[in-house]
Amino acid sequence: MNFFEKFIALVTYIYDPIHYWWEREKTQKFVASLLIFIFLFWLTVIEMNRHGVLPEFLGQKIPKNPFDAVHLAFSLLLIFEVITFIFVLPCSVTMAVAKQLEILSLIFLRNCFKLLIEFEEPINFSAHLDIIFQIGSYAFGALLLFISLTIYQKLKQPREGVESGVTIYYFVGAKKCISLLLILIFISLGIYNAFAAYYGKPHVNFFQEFYTILIFSDILIVLISHKFFPSFKDMFRNSGYAIATLLMRLCLTAPIYFDVMIGLMAAVFAMCLTYVYNRAERFF
Template sequence: MSLIIEKVHHLYDPLHCLWENKKTQRTVTALLIGVFVSSLLIIELNRINLLPQSLGQVIPTNPFYAVYLAFSLLLLTELISLIFILPCSISKAVGKQFEILALIFLRNAFKELIHFSEPIKLAGQMDAVLRIGAYGLGALIIFVLLSFYYKQQFKRYDTGSGAALFMFVGAKKLVALILLFLFMVLAVYNVSSLVGGHEKIEFFAEFYTILVFSDVLIVLISHSFFPHFKDIFRNSGFAISTLLMRLSLTAPAYFNVLIGVSAAIFALFLAMAYKRSFVEKNV
């Protein structure tokens, strides 16, 4: 088993370094900007009927589609960052999940603008305006809650021997590699479905479903290294918060924001209670 974990470290570490490399991040940023600008240009060409009819039928004419596309790609990069954060800290990974959820709410707010015609008029669009307000408010509340959530993080010193820690981190890296593989499978499937004209899956909802199972797997893995009740409860509670986030992604308008904010409040109180249990122990 130790040999497998060692190979996992050797496979994971170069991938992590490659993704976190400044050159890689600059390249990703340049690609996002390029996609956004080029999609705006293509949409504008379609609006003035300069594209072939075959392309004009499948390319939208509302420029806010470009914003939606750019945000979707940005969220994909954030998901990759989430995968690489997981072995470092479970609590930080949960915080990253909420960061992504807040960005999804902002993306949904921009998506509502697709229903508006040019020039933008509010007449007959009050439902969309209310949804934009709900998504924006939900994202803001999660942003504020996260600032308090991260303040609850603390460094533990009872993490066991070096060998045990090496095995535990290696097991989490193995989970991260599996998540990265499934991420690529979902991405390839969605792209092939889009090209082939087949029905796509809801990418972020499906990936958060996978995250729920990965969280449960980490609960089971961590039980061998941290068998205390408070550790099991915290990790299981984080799995519940991920489940609530997953439910919010497919819930109806307004309810999705309510569930997402409730998940953030739950995670915050869980982190506060967990930190307090250590403070009381050391008093």
């Protein structure tokens, strides 16, 4: 075995047990139970703070809006979805794009609950019409993304290439290496934000940074895939999916309303690219 073969074998040896552990039913049930516990616990703490039960030094650090608990729960759910995406990446490029769109739709829904924090009891709708329209924008944006995802999933087709099993093995192994790097970056971002929160320093926007990293990982996959699948249609498709990731990254920092439009643009672009790629199979 040469160095590359040994390296891919080592990556597979490390990656597969981690992937199995995360995807097994017991782990997923634990994650779901953990989310429920954190949501109920934080909601209880917030309610206690609202009624002045907590000590003053704690009450100053804990929010009083119950929608903060919803925002926290959705943020944690998104983090777990990002972990799932990392493990989807080696399986299929099209599946990875679908997972990115799923995460984006959940980000839109989370933004709805985040905006609800702006409301004070009792709720005065006339004073918050702009926020209501923003919530509606994110809600309908998430719904349209869900519809786009449904269409995208139907457009996906299994690859009908003639590549050997060895070629697929090494290509998937290379993507597993990228996934392991993403896991390390994911953990590093989490540790950095934890220390930043503890010491009261500015933290990085996790999802913005992660989508930025995904752009570079997609470009790396494009370059790696060119080694194993040098045809123009494969290179164009993989490069196009990198553009879809770029659009999703841009939508995370775009102004309100524009972010929803850019996110939907990414979904439509991915759908059109998949449709054209499937139709092009007969011509290339």
